[in-house]
Each structure stands twice: as structure tokens, then as C-alpha cells.
Amino acid sequence: MSTSDAVAAGDELVLTQRVSTSSFLGLSLRNGLLNLVTLTLYRFWGKTEVRRRLWRSVYLNGEPFEYTGRGVELFLGFLFALLVIVLPFLLIVFGAQLLGPAVAGLILLPFYIFLGFIAGYGRFTAFRYITSRSSWRGVRFQLKGSPAEYGGKWLGYSFLSGFTLGWFWPAAQRRLAAPLWDGLRFGDRRFRFDLERARRTPVYGAYALGWVGGVVAYLVFVALIVAVMVPTLRNAGSAPPQLSLLQICEFYVAGGLFALGYVVIFAPYHAAMLRSIVSGISFEGAAFELKLRWPDLAGMTLSNVALTTLSLGFLMPFAEARATRFIVQRIAIDGQVDLSAVRQASDAGPRTGEGLADAFGMSPI
Known part of the structure; x- marks a missing residue:
């Protein structure tokens, strides 16, 4: 039986990754050099090429996904966000500083709150753009929903997380995942996100471990800084302290x-949250599962951080290829779907790219 016959009969769906991560080494070098020559202007086209290769390396039942985005779309989206949001905000910030601290605070506070809304708004529109430029067998994905509503939720949940010293954030992450995955469509068929099923995966135990461990690690970090600075402050007297090269390295x-x-x-929490969110996703009755252990996630993250840092960012595409393979290999889909019945949706998606997300450096992929 052919792959198409199997899918038409409603066979189970299988995701596979067919990529040689070493093939991304040359792309990493090329993108890095072109970014240097163009003063990072090439990054929009470089990011597009990375996504095209990553999408083509992921197969569903033997057929690859496709990414149809263009670098010029990302560039125009960035320019729009820069002119409409970033530059006016900077002008207001600099102008308010001329009016005195009290008046500046009253003027700037609403704008800083607005940035919280923009963070959520930008993430939603970035995800919407990526889905609209993704397809399988020529059928496009798309994201339904309101970016303004999502931005409001992001802002509100951020406030609640701050008031609770971060303890509301795990609940917020699952609630923020719901509009993205429940609004996702493949052609004329929709994905579902079951929040109750996602909650069955415990996350708060791992979060408590990370929260307490993070506080302890921060106190140790502060103690080390104080230990390094105290001798310098004692010897400096009334003069400004002068740090040695050794102290800066420390x-x-x-x-x-x-x-x-x-x-x-925080690796146990991040692994638990990823498993929780994926467990809430389903498509036409087929349920998703992520088989991820936290030591594996910690190892992948640490190695990618080391690769990216030591290469001064040049190996970012290589690290992205490793991360994509790492996740896809651990996704399982339980259930049968008749994908031959899916029809193309009429909505072609936004005309420009991620805009806000790229302008503020928070692109999801």
C-alpha cells in the first residue's frame, strides 16, 4: 500500500526527521558572514532559508512539509514595526526625560505597560505568519483568533505572575498555549487544545524545585559578586573603585x-511544561504526545548554548537543526486521520512577516 493510500484509509500519522545536521554548518557560516557584511540586514533572508531547510527535513507519513515565506516579507514587517511602534516609543521616552522624573514616570508608566501587551500581540502575529507560510501536500496551515485579545491575556497573566512572585506563570503558560493551538487550522480542519487534559501532566512540583533552586543560585551569585567587590571597595576609599581584569573575568x-x-x-519544569502542552493538542481525533526527559532537554540546551556562544552566534542554524531533530524524534501521534479529505482554506494569511516579534527579538522560531 502506498503512503497516500495509507493516509486516505485513515492510518496513524508518523512524524520523522531526515536531516543531516552537518549540512547546516556551511549554511551557518554563510549566514554569519553575510550578516557581518550587511550589518545584520541579511538576517531576514538567512532566517527564511533556515526555515525552508528545516521544514523540508520534517516528514509526515513520508512526505515533507514546506515553508513558503520570503525574506522580504520579514524585512517589510520589521520596518513597519520599527516605524509604527519602536521609533515613536523611543521619542516619547527621550522626550519625557526632559520633563523631570515625576512627570516622566507618569508619562512612561502606561507605555511600559503597553510593552507587555505588545509582547503578547507580537508573539501571536509571529506564530500566525509562520503557520500561514507552512504547508503539507500543498495545503496551508493558518491561525484563527485575535492578536489584540491574546496581547491582553499576555499582559494580564504577566501581572498575575508578578504579583504571585512567579507562581501563576505555569498556569499562564498553559492558558496562553490554548489560543495558539486551538486556533490552528490545517486547510479546512482544525486542531484542538484540551486544557483539562494538559493539566493532567503535573508541572508545579518541577516548578517549585526550579523556583527554590533559582533563588538559592541567585543568592550564591550575589555572594560571589560581593566577595569579589569587598576588597576593592575597602582599598578604594572615597575614590571610584577600579576593577582589575581578573575581577571582570570573575x-x-x-x-x-x-x-x-x-x-x-529549570530543565525539569521546562520538560514537564512541554509535555503538558503537547498532551493537550489533538487533530481530528489524533492525540499528540511528547516523550521528553529533563536530562535530555538539559543536555541539548547546554550543548546548543555552548555551540552558539563559542561560535559568536555563527552556529545558530546548526543549533536550530539539532533542536528540531531532538523534538521531532520525541513526538508520537496516537489515532487515525483521513488527511485526503482535507481541503485548502481560502485565507492566505498576512502579507508581511513577523514585524513586532522580530523588532523586539522575540520571534518564536
């Missing part, structure tokens, strides 16, 4: 160790 080492420790401490 600061960077302490900061790097703190960041790496943070990755390991």
Missing part, C-alpha cells in the same frame, strides 16, 4: 555559571 565566569545553573535547575 564576574563573567560567575554570570555564566549562574546562567548554566539556571538552565539545569
Whole structure:
């Protein structure tokens, strides 16, 4: 039986990854050099090429996905966000500083709150753009929903997380995942996100471990900084303290160790949250599952951080290929779907790219 016959009969869906991560080494070098020559302007086209290769490396029942986005769309979206949001905001910030601290605070506070709304708005529109440029067998994905509503939820949940010292954030993450996955469509068929099923995967135990461990790690980091600074402050007297090269290196080492420790401490929570969100996703009765252990996630994250840092960012595409293979290999789909019955949707998606997400450096992929 052919692959198409199997799918038409409603066979189970199988995701596979067919990529040689070493093939991304040359692409990483090319993108890095072109970004240097063009003062990072090439990144829009470089990101597009990386996505095209990654999409083509993921197969559903033996047939690859396709990414049809263009670099110029990302560039125009970035320019739009820069002119409409970023530059006016910077002008207001600099102008308010001329009016005195009290008046500046009253003027800037609403704009900083607005940034929280923009963060959610930008993430939604970025995800919407990526889905609209993704297809399988020529049938496009699309995302339904309101980016303004999502931005409002992101802002509200961020406030609640702040008031609870971060303890509401796990609940917020699952609630924020719901509009993205429940609004996702493949042609004229929709995905579903079951929040109750996602909640069956426990996350708060791992989060408590990360929260307490993060506080302890931060206190240790502060203690190390104080230990390094105290002798310098004593010897400086009334003069401004002068840090030696050794002390500066010690600061960077302490900061790097703190960041790496943070990755390991929160790895159990991040793995649990990923499993929780994926368990809530279904499509036409087929349920998704992510078989992910936290030591594997910690190892992948730490190695990718090391590769990206030591290469000064040049190996980012290579790291993305490794991460894609890592996740796809651990996704299982339980259930049968007749994909031959899916029809193309009429909505072609937005005309420009991620815009806000790229302008603020928060693109999801």
C-alpha cells in the first residue's frame, strides 16, 4: 500500500526527521558572514532559508512539509514595526526625560505597560505568519483568533505572575498555549487544545524545585559578586573603585555559571511544561504526545548554548537543526486521520512577516 493510500484509509500519522545536521554548518557560516557584511540586514533572508531547510527535513507519513515565506516579507514587517511602534516609543521616552522624573514616570508608566501587551500581540502575529507560510501536500496551515485579545491575556497573566512572585506563570503558560493551538487550522480542519487534559501532566512540583533552586543560585551569585567587590571597595576609599581584569573575568565566569545553573535547575519544569502542552493538542481525533526527559532537554540546551556562544552566534542554524531533530524524534501521534479529505482554506494569511516579534527579538522560531 502506498503512503497516500495509507493516509486516505485513515492510518496513524508518523512524524520523522531526515536531516543531516552537518549540512547546516556551511549554511551557518554563510549566514554569519553575510550578516557581518550587511550589518545584520541579511538576517531576514538567512532566517527564511533556515526555515525552508528545516521544514523540508520534517516528514509526515513520508512526505515533507514546506515553508513558503520570503525574506522580504520579514524585512517589510520589521520596518513597519520599527516605524509604527519602536521609533515613536523611543521619542516619547527621550522626550519625557526632559520633563523631570515625576512627570516622566507618569508619562512612561502606561507605555511600559503597553510593552507587555505588545509582547503578547507580537508573539501571536509571529506564530500566525509562520503557520500561514507552512504547508503539507500543498495545503496551508493558518491561525484563527485575535492578536489584540491574546496581547491582553499576555499582559494580564504577566501581572498575575508578578504579583504571585512567579507562581501563576505555569498556569499562564498553559492558558496562553490554548489560543495558539486551538486556533490552528490545517486547510479546512482544525486542531484542538484540551486544557483539562494538559493539566493532567503535573508541572508545579518541577516548578517549585526550579523556583527554590533559582533563588538559592541567585543568592550564591550575589555572594560571589560581593566577595569579589569587598576588597576593592575597602582599598578604594572615597575614590571610584577600579576593577582589575581578573575581577571582570570573575564576574563573567560567575554570570555564566549562574546562567548554566539556571538552565539545569529549570530543565525539569521546562520538560514537564512541554509535555503538558503537547498532551493537550489533538487533530481530528489524533492525540499528540511528547516523550521528553529533563536530562535530555538539559543536555541539548547546554550543548546548543555552548555551540552558539563559542561560535559568536555563527552556529545558530546548526543549533536550530539539532533542536528540531531532538523534538521531532520525541513526538508520537496516537489515532487515525483521513488527511485526503482535507481541503485548502481560502485565507492566505498576512502579507508581511513577523514585524513586532522580530523588532523586539522575540520571534518564536
